[in-house]
Amino acid sequence: MSVPLSIIVAVADNGVIGRDNQLIWRLRSDLQRFKSLTLGRPMVMGRKTYQSIGKPLPGRETIVVTRDPAFRPEGVLTAANLDAAIALAQERALALGADSVPVVGGGDVYRQAMPATDLIRLTRVHCAPEGDTWFPDPDPVLFAETGRESHPAGPHDEFSFTFIDYSRRPRDEGPRWS
Numbered sequence: 001m002s003v004p005l006s007i008i009v010a011v012a013d014n015g016v017i018g019r020d021n022q023l024i025w026r027l028r029s030d031l032q033r034f035k036s037l038t039l040g041r042p043m044v045m046g047r048k049t050y051q052s053i054g055k056p057l058p059g060r061e062t063i064v065v066t067r068d069p070a071f072r073p074e075g076v077l078t079a080a081n082l083d084a085a086i087a088l089a090q091e092r093a094l095a096l097g098a099d100s101v102p103v104v105g106g107g108d109v110y111r112q113a114m115p116a117t118d119l120i121r122l123t124r125v126h127c128a129p130e131g132d133t134w135f136p137d138p139d140p141v142l143f144a145e146t147g148r149e150s151h152p153a154g155p156h157d158e159f160s161f162t163f164i165d166y167s168r169r170p171r172d173e174g175p176r177w178s
């Protein structure tokens with residue numbers, strides 16, 4: 001049995017997700033959504049994203065993918081490649097009774113995880129900043145939009161934003177002969 005893989009990402013209207021290994025916007029509403037989608041679950045992230053956060057986040061497990069065997073921060077699990085990180089996250093999700101394995105970035109890890117991803121929980125942030133890391137629009141052939149909620153900027157949000165959920169369409173199993 002495998003637990004669904006769920007990419008969680010905040011993307012500007014122009015596809016930018018980061019600059020100088022940092023988040024670009026202040027958006028408390030999105031941080032709250034991120035928290036609700038990750039609490040109690042084993043998150044998978046790249047080493048650069050981990051370093052931009054700087055510590056394990058409370059209430060969830062962190063699995064950091066890195067090729068550096070010496071990178072062993074306290075309070076996180078590490079894996080030497082993405083397949084190993086996902087396998088470990090699946091094990092931990094089953095042990096925790098978690099409903100999903102969140103993949104939380106950054107660009108490099110999203111790109112590699114996309115073929116295995118079942119769900120994408122995307123926050124479209126309505127701005128067009130300069131950046132150095134991007135996330136592509138989900139391919140409509142592979143992913144169906146299953147939910148959309150638009151929000152004006154709240155008191156602690158720099159921009160308005162839209163939460164959009166995507167689910168992978170059933171995988172094409174090819175022609176069947178009978």
Ligand SMILES: NC(=O)c1ccc[n+]([C@@H]2O[C@H](COP(=O)([O-])OP(=O)(O)OC[C@H]3O[C@@H](n4cnc5c(N)ncnc54)[C@H](OP(=O)(O)O)[C@@H]3O)[C@@H](O)[C@H]2O)c1
Nearest residue numbers: 010018021022046047048049066067081105106107108109
């Ligand atoms: N807007 C959002 O939702 C969001 C979310 C997360 C991050 N971000 C942004 O994204 C940016 C960081 O993304 P990034 O693409 O530069 O880096 P990243 O994906 O966070 O991390 C890349 C690192 O992960 C490790 N890695 C990746 N693939 C691997 C593999 N197959 N096997 C082993 N290790 C692997 C490598 O670490 P080693 O070099 O240690 O080997 C690699 O250098 C930042 O600006 C951050 O703020 C945005």
